[in-house]
Amino acid sequence: MRRIWSPLLLVALLAVSASTTAAQSGRELRFYLPAEPKTFHPLVVADDSSETIRYLTGGVLIRFNRQTQELQPELAASWKVSEAGRKISFKLREGILFSDGMPFSAEDVAFTMRALMDPNLHSPTGDSFRSAEGQVKVNVTDPHSVVILFPAPVAGLERLFDQVAILSSRSPKKEMAVLGPFYVADYKAGSYVLLRQNPNYWKRDSTGQRLPYLDSIRLDIQQNRDMELLHFRRGEIHLINSLDAESFDRLAGEMPSAAHDAGPSLDSEQMWFNQVSSAPLPTYKKAWFRSQNFRRAISEAINREDICRVVFARHARPAVGPVSPANRFWFNQALHVHPFDPQKALRRLGQEGFHLDGKVLRDREGHSVEFSLITNAGNKSRERMATMIQQDLAQIGIRLNVVTLDFPSLIERISRTFDYETCLLGLVNVDLDPSAQMSVWLSSASSHQWNPNQKSPETPWEAELDLLMRAQASTTDNKKRKEYFDKVQQIVWDQVPFIYLIHKNALSAVSPSLANATPGVLRPQTYWNVEKIYFAPEKSGGRR
């Protein structure tokens, strides 16, 4: 029987490969990791590449749906938060197996939580659960129920479980036994990671077919973004998670169906003035930077629309504040972008005693207004933004000196010596919840960039920010939290400690041969629903 079939099969295969020009290995998805994954242990993930592996292989109790921005049950069939956010009880799905065949039970959840909260593990994921000193108690009430009790309320508790990939307590393969749609089958350091379909994955599609559809995922390590784009255009890889505006436009010109602009992302670009009282700056400059009107005026003198148009080829949106409109729940709808109006900016500066002397703006004491803007070298769009701001400020008589520094020197200046005047940097937001921004807004925090590590709030509005941030963190009532955080955004909008400039759009590329891929703004933009992605059957007379 076999002998008869095999030549026929061969002929069939040849026919297929001849008819489909994109002769990809049928069901292997390929894309690039920007760097070597530092770990395969899901609890100690701190870098992007490891995060990718964790997302593709890890099974979690609750998944934060990247499209709807809502929580959905995963390994937990249901859950309940009680005691004002101190306690969470899970009811687990039954009959689930790890990739190596071990059954999944409440013991595994307990094991994972204990490992996660072990101080010796130094788990970044675990840190977000540590709201206060004290032990986390895990009670297994039956093989499929588990209760976790925290020493203090944890804001946005259930959302944090999106990051916790459950480990097997008994598997000899330890953390390599997984509950996600894929498992790590092969890895060659510096070269690639090969993931294969987890044969025991629990999810099924509406017709009852086992997920995921894909056989395997090959993740080659490729640092060069230009190569990534080139290989994508050649059909050698199927996804690019994030593209810059130039590459995006180039791709959109050639393969319009592959380029996806999902609108403004969570990431923002902002500049801020050094308001550190001990900074080695002249007193009159410190006075400028501490003036609300001065900061507002600068914000109003910057043409954000031009930046979006010229630097980002329209693939960016002027920013209102710390929260991107992409963050549907937390964004304060009442706020609008500071309007670009140099005349209004000059009037505002006039209120503070600044005046135009010919083409030079001078302060009350006659000092010409000149300051430097530092940014990290090598980031082209940031350098261009700085140059545009330079020209915008020249319109109101301010001389801006743009200095690009290597990253370590920049960090040294903004966090240790405070020997800088203004700084332009981007902020990468991975978390939608305001609690993730605690360290930015609390005046005592180290990431409170404009004036970090204050013993007590130096200004009334910073004191108010402290109160509001603590208040939102101490309740689990999302409506109230939203009220508090809206107020935070309002204060930041008024006081302008950061001049928020733009949100870059989430630009990604997805091969047209993939079905079910719907890129979004949240990470991982292109493969957040990886278990449902498949290669569409080649249509006759298709693309090319």
Next chain:
Amino acid sequence: MSFSESLLSLRLSIDYRSKPGVLRNLALQMRRGEILGLVGQSGSGKSTLALAILRLLGLRGGVSRGEIRFQGRDLMSLSEREMCELRGRQIGLVLQSPLSSLNPALRIGTQLAEAWRAHANGNREDCTRSILAALKSVSLPEGERFLRRSPSQVSVGQAQRVLIAMATLHRPPLLIADEPTSALDTITQAEVLRLFASLNRELGMAILYISHDLLSVASLCHRIAILHEGQIVECGETQQIFAQPTHPYTCQLIEALPRNPFESPDRGNTPGQQAMETAGVPAHVPTGKSQP
């Protein structure tokens, strides 16, 4: 031979790091105003001796021991500074290959001027005057145009004359000429030999004439010293050496001289006479006392 007549007397041993015992306790005497020919095989250490006298051997990695008495002073005990004063002023040196001994980057005039300034202070005119006089004494065209030439623009013979002019610019009592004619054709060779003879005659300059060519030595020199295996094996009046060579090596050298094919074989007995005729130099065989 009185003491005052002795210009140079030396007793030297020289070693190279790679080749020890190049010269072994070599002894040599030179009188004022005499032309002494130093003859030896290639590689026998003749050039080494020339450099050793000027104490320039260190540059070539050689070490010399012994005594060099020049005009009553022991050169070995002089400081480098005193030696610099002495080089070119008291002892001149002409090297073997004229073209590579001229600095390719400098014009003829500049090189001569540098040599002049090494031992004289004066303005441009003084310098030019001395240089032109030196050129005249070596029968070179004295025009300014010649001085503006670069070494690549002069013939080998002219180059050799320039070198001689350079070495004799300050009228040194002793001129050391290291194989000065070996790179020249026969006619130019004869001219240069005549030039040495006239320098000796007119300026009373003593010349240590180093060569492997016994014929040219015989035609020019009052005395001949034969260098063999690091030592002087024979030293005497030219005629005496040719008439009655005592050392077997000297005999060998004389034996090896080319014979005039048109002469009868017995003429080989007086090779000195033959050599002088061949070189076209009038037989001028002064004794040591014939010079002022």
Next chain:
Amino acid sequence: MKTLRLLAWGFLLSIFVATLLAEFVAPAPYAEQFRESPNALPSWQHPLGTDELGRDALSRLLYGSRVSLLLAPAAALLATLIAALVGGVAGYLGGWWERVAMGATDLSLSLPWLFLLLTVRAMLPLNEPPMTSVVITFALLGLLGWSPSARVVCAGTRTLRNSEFVLQARACGCRGWRLLLRQVLPNLKPVLYAQFWVSIPIFILSEANLGILGLGVAEPLPSWGNLLRGLENYSAVLNNPWRVAPLGLLIIVVSCFQLILPLEDFRS
């Protein structure tokens, strides 16, 4: 050959004049952003088009040439002089001196200059006008770029030191500095010329690379270095081939310099 030389002279002269008269020749101030027309193609208003911020490319090229044509040769001169001094003295004196000098050269070749430069940049005050930072950059390049040349010069001097004509000069009583300067140095001219001309494009490109580290010429001042960086964006170059104009100009200027040099004089 002669007409070619004349052409080269003429070209260099006109470039030089054009850069000096940039204020009058340039169609627009070099920093002015025509934000309505970024990445524009050549037109009457912008003969070479505009860059990604809408700045006139020709104006930037003119002002950039002024900076680079003045400062890169100055830095090359500085580096060559240091190389001549270190390499020349080491090769001339030989022995222990040579060992020390060449050891220092090797050390400076193997030092991670990049980090040193980064440190220097980190120490500089932030509110320097762009022009000061340019001058500092090129001065640093000149002060640090001598070591490869010094090796070459030292090797050359060593050969010369052992040459017949230097021996002859010594035998004539020439000595010391005068011997080095008057007899040895003229023979090093071809080597030094070569090192000088080779250094110029290297320094121009180094400045461009330093720009990536934030060490180069600060915005908005143009230089050949940061204009060349514009070539990184190859899709923009494909759209407007005139973007390669700075590179073309660099090549032509260096070639012209080679042409007008009396090379045959020191080849002999």
